[in-house]
Every structure is written in structure tokens, then in C-alpha cells.
Amino acid sequence: AQSVTQLGSHVSVSEGALVLLRCNYSSSVPPYLFWYVQYPNQGLQLLLKYTSAATLVKGINGFEAEFKKSETSFHLTKPSAHMSDAAEYFCAVSITGQGAQKLVFGQGTRLTINP
Amino acid sequence: GAGVSQTPSNKVTEKGKYVELRCDPISGHTALYWYRQSLGQGPEFLIYFQGTGAADDSGLPNDRFFAVRPEGSVSTLKIQRTERGDSAVYLCASSRGGEQFFGPGTRLTVL
Numbered sequence: 001a002q003s004v005t006q007l008g009s010h011v012s013v014s015e016g017a018l019v020l021l022r023c024n025y026s027s028s029v030p031p032y033l034f035w036y037v038q039y040p041n042q043g044l045q046l047l048l049k050y051t052s053a054a055t056l057v058k059g060i061n062g063f064e065a066e067f068k069k070s071e072t073s074f075h076l077t078k079p080s081a082h083m084s085d086a087a088e089y090f091c092a093v094s095i096t097g098q099g100a101q102k103l104v105f106g107q108g109t110r111l112t113i114n115p
Numbered sequence: 116g117a118g119v120s121q122t123p124s125n126k127v128t129e130k131g132k133y134v135e136l137r138c139d140p141i142s143g144h145t146a147l148y149w150y151r152q153s154l155g156q157g158p159e160f161l162i163y164f165q166g167t168g169a170a171d172d173s174g175l176p177n178d179r180f181f182a183v184r185p186e187g188s189v190s191t192l193k194i195q196r197t198e199r200g201d202s203a204v205y206l207c208a209s210s211r212g213g214e215q216f217f218g219p220g221t222r223l224t225v226l
Contacts, residue, residue, distance in 0.1 A: 009155075036217075043119065043206065043217035044158070090157050102148070102171070103215065105157030 002027045002093045006106035014114045019063075019078040021109045023091030026072065032094035033074045034103065035065055039087045047089075050074060061085070086113045117141075119218035121207050127224045128197055136192040136221045140209030147190050148215060149182055150206040158206055164190060197225045 007022040032051050036044040048059025055067045065076045088110050092103040120139045128134050140147050150158035160174040164184045184190040202225045208215040
């Protein structure tokens with residue numbers, strides 16, 4: 001069964017520092033992988049997705065993620081953190097069946113940016 | 116409307132009561148999903164509609180939970196005999212077969 005594990009429920013970085021949020025997946029088939037961001041009292045917003053094209057995926061707000069099959073990882077990075085990046089981030093894998101693309105989410109990582 | 120809307124934004128109820136949560140998807144989106152997000156957890160899939168029919172309800176935790184989408188647009192998630200463990204944020208998402216667009220959720224608190 002497909003699943004994702006996010007290492008670190010809380011990550012804190014200084015403004016301007018590198019952001020690295022870790023995600024490892026388990027899947028018996030080539031996965032579709034996603035990163036979502038959730039701001040307080042708002043819905044989940046798609047940051048980026050991997051669908052078996054390029055292994056380095058660029059998303060919105062300067063984020064990118066690299067799919068590494070050998071490591072079963074899909075870590076999210078941003079070179080320089082902004083205060084506005086403070087939010088909850090979720091990694092997800094898609095399960096396709098019965099016409100649906102159900103998303104299986106990790107537990108989330110709360111990112112705090114220190115001034 | 117530009118996005119998925121959910122009402123109410125907050126619902127407080129007492130144990131044993133019945134509640135209904137509403138989702139208005141993006142116009143033209145045929146697929147609709149319900150997820151439940153418990154405190155400190157990622158969202159968990161509940162049910163998926165394609166048009167009016169529930170194509171996959173494998174995530175519903177028990178028979179107290181039921182959802183409908185009678186005209187293929189608005190959906191209502193219904194919870195009977197609520198329990199304290201039902202307290203969570205209930206998220207709705209819609210899509211046209213690709214990216215899922217999420218609503219802001221309904222925070223349900225069962226006292």
C-alpha cells in the first residue's frame with residue numbers, strides 16, 4: 001500500500017536560510033507525489049507535483065522537490081526562506097482506482113521562520 | 116465563486132447529535148472528495164464522488180457517516196450520533212480529473 005512519511009513534525013529556520021522538508025514514500029507502483037501547503041484557516045494549496053516526467057520539479061513560491069527513486073524520497077527545498085513561508089506542509093502520494101485519485105497524506109511538517 | 120466553499124466554517128455540537136456539513140465545489144468539477152483531518156495529522160480520505168454517485172466510500176469510518184451529491188454539484192456529509200472522536204476538520208476538494216482544489220474546511224467539535 002502507498003504511504004508517505006514526513007521526518008520532523010516541526011522545522012525552524014532563519015529568514016534567508018535554506019528550507020529542507022523531508023518526505024519518504026512507499027509505493028508498489030510508480031508514484032504520483034505532491035507537496036501541499038496549508039496556511040492557518042485556509043484550504044490546502046498545491047505547491048508542486050511529480051508525475052514521472054522530470055525528476056526535479058519546480059513549484060510555486062520558489063519551492064522545488066527532487067524525486068529520488070533509489071532513496072524513495074521527495075524532499076522539498078527552497079534556497080532562501082521568507083517569513084511568508086511559515087505554514088504547515090504536507091507530502092502526499094496519489095492512489096488511483098475506481099476513477100478516483102485518492103491522496104494519502106503524511107502527518108505534516110510545521111515550518112517556522114525566525115527573523 | 117472562484118474556489119471550493121464549505122459551510123459552516125465551525126460547528127459545535129453535543130455528543131449524540133446529528134450534523135450536516137456542506138461543500139460547494141468549483142463549477143464544472145465533476146469529481147468531489149471528502150477528507151478528515153484530525154489534530155496534528157494529515158488529511159485522511161473519506162469518500163469520492165464522480166458526478167452524483169459515490170464511486171469510492173472506502174474511507175468512511177463506520178455507518179454513522181454518509182454523504183450525498185444529488186445533483187452532481189453540492190455535496191453534504193452527514194454524521195449521525197456524533198461522538199467526541201468525530202471532532203476534526205472536514206475538508207472537501209473538487210477536480211476535473213486532475214489537481215484537487217481544497218476548500219477551507221469545517222471544524223467540527225463534539226462536546
